[in-house]
Amino acid sequence: MNSQHLNMPARANQQTYDLFAPSALANSYPLFKRMREDDPVHYSESFGYWILTRYRDVEAALRDERLSSDRTALFLNQLGSLDVNLIQNFLHLISKMLVEKDPPDHTQLRKLANQGFTTRAVESWRSIIQNTTDQLLDNVQNHGCMNVVSDLSVPLPTLVLTKIFGVPETDRANFIEWAMDIGRFFGSPSSENIEEFALHADKAAAQFSALIRQLIEQRRRQPGTDMISMLTVAYSEQGFNLEELPSQCILILNAGLLTTTDLISNAVNALLHHPEQLQKLQQNPTLINCAVEEIIRFDTSVPFFFRIAKQDLTIGGKDIPKGSVIALGLGAANHDPAKFDSPDVFDITRSPNEHLGFGSGIHFCLGAVLARMELTICLTTLLRRLPNLRFDPDKQAIPTKHSTAIFKGFDSLPVKF
Numbered sequence: 001m002n003s004q005h006l007n008m009p010a011r012a013n014q015q016t017y018d019l020f021a022p023s024a025l026a027n028s029y030p031l032f033k034r035m036r037e038d039d040p041v042h043y044s045e046s047f048g049y050w051i052l053t054r055y056r057d058v059e060a061a062l063r064d065e066r067l068s069s070d071r072t073a074l075f076l077n078q079l080g081s082l083d084v085n086l087i088q089n090f091l092h093l094i095s096k097m098l099v100e101k102d103p104p105d106h107t108q109l110r111k112l113a114n115q116g117f118t119t120r121a122v123e124s125w126r127s128i129i130q131n132t133t134d135q136l137l138d139n140v141q142n143h144g145c146m147n148v149v150s151d152l153s154v155p156l157p158t159l160v161l162t163k164i165f166g167v168p169e170t171d172r173a174n175f176i177e178w179a180m181d182i183g184r185f186f187g188s189p190s191s192e193n194i195e196e197f198a199l200h201a202d203k204a205a206a207q208f209s210a211l212i213r214q215l216i217e218q219r220r221r222q223p224g225t226d227m228i229s230m231l232t233v234a235y236s237e238q239g240f241n242l243e244e245l246p247s248q249c250i251l252i253l254n255a256g257l258l259t260t261t262d263l264i265s266n267a268v269n270a271l272l273h274h275p276e277q278l279q280k281l282q283q284n285p286t287l288i289n290c291a292v293e294e295i296i297r298f299d300t301s302v303p304f305f306f307r308i309a310k311q312d313l314t315i316g317g318k319d320i321p322k323g324s325v326i327a328l329g330l331g332a333a334n335h336d337p338a339k340f341d342s343p344d345v346f347d348i349t350r351s352p353n354e355h356l357g358f359g360s361g362i363h364f365c366l367g368a369v370l371a372r373m374e375l376t377i378c379l380t381t382l383l384r385r386l387p388n389l390r391f392d393p394d395k396q397a398i399p400t401k402h403s404t405a406i407f408k409g410f411d412s413l414p415v416k417f
């Protein structure tokens, strides 16, 4: 998912709750527990944000109409003195993304975007995911070892999304590179070379939009079953401006790449750390759906999401002024003992499991069905084809040091089989 809406200044000053401490990067749940117990509605001076860590507060905030998803002002603030005229292509592209909208705009755009995720479309993705997973495992099957990140969790969602979008093979590398350039700038705009960074993102936005427009033209003449064809039909039928379609495409791409990459690595890590649960799943593969939900609860790839207070409000007895930025701790909420029995226990048979990994309410993850399908097929295939999967004892797993606390995953996860 695009991360701007969750942007936190990189490793700010030393603070009571250091989300970027090496111990927190390796395992953030003890820190979340401390925050939830000591100060569940915490104002972080150094970040300038409120942080919620209780399930009930996070769930209520996700559904609270007094909180806005429009984080554009936050993004623009981070640009400092940069001349925004330099990044008009970029600003135009991000301006219509539905994740940044409140009703009624959100309601309309979400209805359109749903047309890219129809049951028929979703079913057609199953074979794409299965074939892609098999091809990636074919590449490593005889090696006896692999890096889950570079060999599987990065290429799988990348290939799946380019195929779902029907991007011609010759354009795929550019398509992903431009999407990543746009996502990086949107996620973390401040940098020493902000002008260079911004111009790069603006060029990527222009090239990305041009390619989508070209694909729209093709699909209008020759509609297929890919996402661009379906969205083109939906926009045309509802009388919406097709010029706005690239915005939804960049959102869907950025929302679906890193989130899934990180989730696959978190899943393998959780299973290998709990051999008895891994064995249970291997002995009874029908537990996979339940296991996937538990993986998302236990170690989500999106531990935080942001909202802005549209008016003065009170949460958990704390007065929060209008305009405040509020970080909703989805990962912390998923480990709240008030909601989950033994929340730190990884139990692939846990039921019920009402985790907040995909959010809740009107912004509930549009790609949840795809994410679940990718994880289900990927893990089932992995465990069937590499039944002896284990950590590589000679190489270290490296958690990602994201510049924001929004995402959680791995840079490297070496395994043997």
Ligand code: HEM
Pocket: 001, 062, 069, 098, 099, 100, 110, 251, 252, 253, 255, 256, 257, 259, 260, 261, 263, 300, 301, 302, 305, 330, 356, 357, 358, 359, 360, 362, 363, 364, 365, 366, 367, 368, 370, 371
């Ligand atoms: C794999 C793990 C994923 C996780 C953990 C995840 C998590 C989330 C969360 C927490 C939200 C709620 C945002 C909010 O409340 O404002 C969200 C929204 C969204 N997600 Fe995902 N997501 C994942 C995968 C995907 C995929 C694969 C796609 C698409 C290909 C996708 C597309 C979206 C979109 C478009 C939204 C915005 C929906 C809206 O604003 O109405 N996500 N996601």
